[in-house]
Amino acid sequence: MRTSIVWFRRDLRVGDNPALRAALADSDRVIPLYIHAPDEEEAGAPGGASRWWLHHSLESLAATLGQLGSPLVIRRGPSAAALVGLVRECGASAVHWNRLYEPATIARDSKLKAELRDSGIEVASHNASLLVEPWDVRTGAGDPYRVYTPFWRQCQPRLAGLPVPAAAPRHVPGPATPLGTLQPADLGLLPRQDWPTGLARAWTVGESAALQALADFSRERVDRYKEARDFPAITATSRLSPHLHFGELSPHQAVAATLAVAADPERGAGAAGQEHFLKEVVWREFAYHLLYHYPHTVEEPLDGRYRDMPWVDNAAALRAWQRGETGIPMVDAGMRELWTTGWMHNRVRMLVASLLCKNLGIHWRSGAAWFHDTLVDADLAANTLGWQWTAGCGADAAPYYRIFSPVLQAERFDPARAYLRQWVPELARLPDDWIHRPFEAPAGVLAAADIRLGRDYPQPVVDLKSSRNVALEAYSAMRGAGPVNPPAGNGRTSRRDSQ
Template sequence: MAAIWWIRRDLRLIDNQALEEALKMGTSVVPIFILDPFFQKSSYVGSKRWQFLYHGLQLLRQDLEELGSRLILRSGLPETILLNLVKEVGATAVFAEEDYSPYARKRDAQLQSILPLTLVSGLTYHHPTDVLKKDGTPYTVFTPYKRRWLERPLPRRNHLASIPSQLPSCPNIASEAIPSHSPLSYFPAGEAEAQQRLDTFRDNLMKRYGSLRDYPGTVGTSGLSPYLRFGMLSSREAIVTAVETRAKAKSETAVESVQTWLDELIWREFYQSIIYHFPHVTKGSFRPVYDKIQWRNDPAEFEAWCQGQTGYPIVDAAMRQLSQTGWMHNRARMIVASFLVKDLLIDWRWGEKWFMQQLVDGDPAANNGGWQWAAGTGTDAAPYFRIFNPVSQSKKFDPEGKYIREFVPELNGYPDKEIHSPELTPPLLQKRYGATIGQDYPHPIVNHKEARLRTLDAYKTAKEAVAPE
C-alpha cells in the first residue's frame, strides 16, 4: 500500500507527525513537494524566502536519499498533481501537516472532498481549537491565552515522533529538478543547521535571554524563526528544549529567562490561533473601526523607509538589516513598524507586505500579528496612543550605537551620545565625524513630535466616525 507524504511547511525528518502517520499506513511512502502557482505568482513572497526554501528542499532530498527514499518535486495545482499522483502510485492515503492560513484551509477543505487527505498536527504544539475560553470561544488577548496554554500538559522529549533510521523506497516516478538557487549566507537552510542553532542557543543564551533579547546590536535571540517558519525544526521540539532547560536552570533569573523564551513560542501559537479563528485579519484590522483611518500613504516616504533612508539611524539600521540579511531583530521590528504607521501615517498593510517580501521568516500569522500590534489595530494591541519615540528607543536599546554602526556605516565616526540624532550635531563637527547630514546621510524625513499629534488625531477621528462621543 502506498501513502503520500505531502510536504508543505514541514521540511524535516525529526519529529514529523505527518511522516510518522504516512509510515504507519504505507509499505511505500511517496514524499512530494508541490510548487503551487498561487505562491509562485504571489507578490508577498520575495526571493530570499524562495532561496531558503529551495536550499531546504535540496538538503531534504539528500537526507531522504540517505535513508533510501526520494523527494518528488512537481509544479502545478495541488489538486491536479495529487489526483494524478494518487493514480500513478496507487496511493490509498495522503498525509500533510495542517496549515492555518486562510488560503491553506480553503485549499485543504476542497482537496479533502476529492482525496483521502488526512491533516496532521505539528505547525503548533496546541491546535487553535484546543486552547479556548471556558465558553468555547477563542482568546483574543495574549495573557489569558498563555495562562490556558500553560495549564495544558507540556510535551516531553519521549513524546517527539521517532526519527526514522530507514525509509521505505519511493517508486521510480518523474520528479522535476529543484530550481537553481544560492544558499543565504546568514541563514543556511536545513534541519542540521536548525538543530545546531537550537543547541547553541540552549547552551549559551537561553538562560540569559531575558537580559539580552532586547538589544539589536547583540546576539541574544535564537535566530530560529526561518527554521520554525518552514518546519525545519518542530515547534514541539523547541518547546521540549525550553521545558528541559528551565527544569535544569539553577538561578531564578535563568528560570525567568527560559520562561520568557517559552512565552515567545506561545506568542507564535497565539498568532496562529488568531489567523485560524479570525481570518479577516489578513485583509484588514482585527477591529474594523481602524479600517477608517485616513492614511497619508506618501509613496516617497514609504520608499525612504524601505531603503533605510529616513534620517532616523535606528530605523535605517533595521531596514538595511532586513534588506541585507532577510531578518530583523524583534525590537527593531517594533520600532520600524511603529515608525511607518505612527510617524509616517502609512497603512500598516504596506509595511506588512514589504516585510513579507523581504523576510526569510515571513509568516502570515506572526507578521500580521506583529503589524497589527504595532499599529494598535489588533487583538491584544498596545493602545494606539502609546507611540514609540524612535530616538528614545535607540538610546535605550542601542546605547553605544553598535547596531547603527553595523548597518549605517556612514555614521561610524559619531560618538555614542550623538549617533541617535546626528542632525543635532553642529555642522562643523558633523564634518569631523565623517558624515554631513543632508549630504552623506539624510535629514529626518519627519518631525516625531508633530507626527505623533497628527497620528493621535487620525486615530481619534476614525474612532469617532464609528462611535461619536
C-alpha cells in the same frame, strides 16, 4: 503492498513529523512529495527572501530523504492534479499531510480532502506546526482569544503534557521504480540579483541547521534571554523563526528542549529566561489562533474602529523607508539589516513599523507587504499580528498613544551604538550622543566628523515630534468610530477535520 504519499508543505523535516510517521506506521512504501503551487497560497505565498530559503530547504530535505531511501518527488501544481497524478503513477491508497492554517490553504486543503476521499483515496491530516490547535482553546465565554496573557495562561499548563518529539526515521522505504521529479533549481526560486549573498552569509538552511541552532540557543543563550533579548547588537534571541516557519523544526522540539533545560537543577538561575522564551513561542501560537478565527485581519484591522483610518499615500517616503534611507538612524539600521540578512531584530521591527504607520501615516499593509517579501521568516500569521499590534489596531495592540521614539529606543537598547555603527557606517564617526539623532547635532559636531546631512546621510524624511502629534490626533479621532470587537470572522467553532 500498501503505498502512501506524504505531501510535504511547510514541514520540511523528517524528525517529529506526524504525517511521515503515520505513513511509515501503516505502509510498505512511502513516497514523499512536494508540490510547487504558490498561487494557491494567495497572501501566504512566499516572497523573495522566503523563496531563497525554500530553495535551500528543499535541497536539504531532498538530500535527507534520498539518504533514507525514498527520494523527494517535486512536482508543479495545481496541487489537485499533481496529487491525483502521483496517486495513479505509484498506486498509492493513502495521502498524509500536516495541516496549514492560512485562509487560502484551509480552503484548498478542505476541497482537496473531499475530492480525494470521493475518489476512494484515504486522506489523513495531522498537526505538525502548532502546540495547540486554534479550535482547542477558548475563553470562558467560548470565544476565541483576543488578548495574549489569558491565552498564555491557557496554554502554559499544557506545555509539559505535550507529546515527546519523535526521532527521525532511520529508513523510508521508497518506490520500486524511480518516479519522475523536478529539482529545486527547476522551480526558479532563487532571485536573479546578488541579494542571496547576504542571506547565505547570515543563515544555514535545513533541518540539521535548525536542530543545531536550537541546541546552541538552549545551551548558551536561553538562560539570559529575558534580560538580553531586547538588545539588537547582540545575538541573544534564538533566530529560530525561519526554521519554525518552514517547519524544519517543530515548536514541540523547541518547547521540549527548553523544558529539559528547566529541569536541570544547575540551570535554575536561568528560569526567568526559559519561561520568557516559552512565552514568545506561544506568541506564535497566538498569531495562528488569531489568523484562524479572524482571517479577515490579513486585510482589515481586528479593531473595527480603525477601519477608515485616513492613511497617507506617500510613495517617496515608503521607498526611503524600504531602502533604509529615512535619515532616522535606528530605522535605517533595521531596514538595512532586513535587506542584507532577511531578518530584523524584534525590537527594531516594532520601531520601524511604528515610524511607518504612525509618524509617516502609511498603511500598515504596505509595511507588511515589504516585510513579507524581504523576511526569510515571513509568516502571514506572525506578520499580520506584528503589524496590527504596532499600528494599534490589532489584538492586544500597543495602546494607540504608544509611538516608538527611534531616538529614545536607540539610547535604551543600543547603549554602545554598536548596532547603529554596524548598519549605518556613514555615521560611525559621530559621538554616541549624536549618532542616533544626527538631525539634532550641532553643526560643529557634524563638521568634526566630516558629515553633511543631505550629502553623506539623508535629512530625516519626517519630523518626529510634529508627526507624532498628527498621529495622536488621527488615532484619537478614530477611537470614537465603529465597533471595537466585531464577531469572530469565520464562524468556526469546532475542530476542522475537513482541513
